[in-house]
Amino acid sequence: MIKTLVMALLIFAGMVGYDALTDKPQPVAPAQQQEEKVNKHEKAAAMALFVSLLPPKEEWPSPMQKFYLAFNMDEVIDPIRQSPDWTALDAMNQNIPQALIAIEDHAFYEHGAIAVDGILRALLVNISAGEVVQGGSTLTQQFVKNVFLTHEQSMERKIEEAILSLMLEDNYTKDEILELYLNTTYFGAGANGIKQAAAKYFGKAPSAMTLAEAAVIAALPYAPSALNPLENPQGCKERQLLVLTSMHKYGLINQAQLAEAKAEKIYLTNGTAL
Incomplete structure (x- = not known):
């Protein structure tokens, strides 16, 4: 139980902290889209580094896996959109x-x-x-x-x-x-x-x-x-x-x-x- 709580706090702190770290004032168009893309890559890199310090996700308790998924749905959704059967x-x-x-x-x-x-x-x-x-x-x-x-x-x-x-x-x-x-x-x-x-x-x-x-x-x-x-x-x-x-x-x-x-x-x- 303690291990689960500690891991939950670590994941939550990491997500909130890195999200705040990479959050920048919104620029005006047309540079806004490019800036948002850069921010997204920065967040992804920061999150990947953080998660690499934890045990493999497969070893996380199920609630923690779902907690991580809630903040990183694009990891599942982006590959779906790349399918050759994808129809807009x-x-x-x-x-x-x-x-x-x-x-x-x-x-x-x-x-x-x-x-x-x-x-x-x-x-x-x-x-x-x-x-x-x-x-x-x-x-x-x-x-x-x-x-x-x-x-x-x-x-x-x-x-x-x-x-x-x-x-x-x-x-x-x-x-x-x-x-x-x-x-x-x-x-x-x-x-x-x-x-x-x-x-x-x-x-x-x-x-x-x-x-x-x-x-x-x-x-x-x-x-x-x-x-x-x-x-x-x-x-x-x-x-x-x-x-x-x-x-x-x-x-x-x-x-x-x-x-x-x-x-x-x-x-x-x-x-x-x-």
């Missing part, structure tokens, strides 16, 4: 993020990292339906759980999820988080991220997908293996219709678009039609 938000059909938001977190742009009202609302909806049809986690929390944590159901993991979610939204914009989510989420059938999912199911790039196909993709994070349309076309279709209905409910598509997307025949790469 503006390089995909905009129905994809809209469909995802409609079914997973319709108030994503309005609430913070954690939405207490969303948790309560999901609980009431699920009780009324007699089954789980909505989750209470925000998209930010889902991304944190998928990328930084395990799916272990424990109070400790929930606390870590909450802290990391708050830190993520403090350092990244909503659009950046949504983009990261779509590029890292498992969509079933071995497809990780939107580019692999679009190719796996439709043989298309994310930019070429239709509204109906986007709704299929948005249906999958709920249960990617169980709703994989190549294996369970009927179950996936039912969820897809729920996605489309949610998009209409929240004003993301009109009645004509809803009717057209519901009626559209979707052809999968294995020849199955939804």
Whole structure:
């Protein structure tokens, strides 16, 4: 216990101290961006030197590893953005993020990292339906759980999820988080991220997908293996219709678009039609 506390104090002191040491007055544009880049490199070098004086991170107690991660998320996120499968938000059909938001977190742009009202609302909806049809986690929390944590159901993991979610939204914009989510989420059938999912199911790039196909993709994070349309076309279709209905409910598509997307025949790469 004492060792853990001492290490926590050392890590905290190091982060705060080096952050203050390298913090400089903000210059005026256009030199500001270059100065910020230099500051970032200075902080990274200072932090690397500090961490090198500690035992290997693998030997740190789990809470200390998460504490370090909260202040150094870019160590995980930057490599994700360098993936050859990375697809920018503006390089995909905009129905994809809209469909995802409609079914997973319709108030994503309005609430913070954690939405207490969303948790309560999901609980009431699920009780009324007699089954789980909505989750209470925000998209930010889902991304944190998928990328930084395990799916272990424990109070400790929930606390870590909450802290990391708050830190993520403090350092990244909503659009950046949504983009990261779509590029890292498992969509079933071995497809990780939107580019692999679009190719796996439709043989298309994310930019070429239709509204109906986007709704299929948005249906999958709920249960990617169980709703994989190549294996369970009927179950996936039912969820897809729920996605489309949610998009209409929240004003993301009109009645004509809803009717057209519901009626559209979707052809999968294995020849199955939804």
